[in-house]
Amino acid sequence: MKPITKGLFGLVAICGLLQSIGFGLLLWPSREFTRFYLQQAVWLRPLMIGLTGLVLLVFLIMLLVAIFRRSTANALILAGDDGDLTLDKSAIENTVAKAIVARHFAKSVDVDVSIRKKQVARMRIAAFSGNGKELKQEAKQIEETARQKLQECLGVPVKHVRVQLLPATKVKAKTARVI
Missing domain, CATH: 3.30.70.1350 (Cation efflux protein, cytoplasmic domain)
Structure with missing residues (x-):
């Protein structure tokens, strides 16, 4: 993998990790959103947290690949x-x-x-x-x-x-x- 590709993967992975953490915190119970989620089906909150965990895992794997994979050259x-x-x-x-x-x-x-x-x-x-x-x-x-x-x-x-x-x-x- 070329160094510029590794850098881009690393940048995308860091952005994805931050997005996943932010989205997970957004879904965590708070007064403003508790009423909204209570009006929705009971399955919405666990589903969204599960999907956020999946996205977090994917971006974590991408970050590890960007860090540990050896570079190739032309x-x-x-x-x-x-x-x-x-x-x-x-x-x-x-x-x-x-x-x-x-x-x-x-x-x-x-x-x-x-x-x-x-x-x-x-x-x-x-x-x-x-x-x-x-x-x-x-x-x-x-x-x-x-x-x-x-x-x-x-x-x-x-x-x-x-x-x-x-x-x-x-x-x-x-x-x-x-x-």
Whole structure:
């Protein structure tokens, strides 16, 4: 989650918590509102307090997510002796995709990388294999190729790699249009 998103979630959560507390206090028995609620059905007050409690719980969960979830970034920052090197997310994805295509019989390789400032957190790879058999073994080889390429080129660790490999027969055939 990006820092600005976390900040917005935190702001919305604080506003929601304040609103829930204020609304709960408004429903608490007082002389002005007691007559109004006595005229209404007996179930209105517990229902409103229950709904306020539900809203309070939702905004509390949102606040905890905003505080404790780790931030993601759009660029990987590598510190060196000469200065910092910033690599864009799409450049990392392109490097891994080209390495997979070069070493494996795979088509339509799609790489999605989730990065943090100094490491690659998650990588999802989707591809179509020309080899119809032994897809699990080839998926493990593709995973190892992706890890090796990032370690070799960038020297950054990868926490989690998920490979979705389908046989090439599942590729939708493109039909030619004749005009």
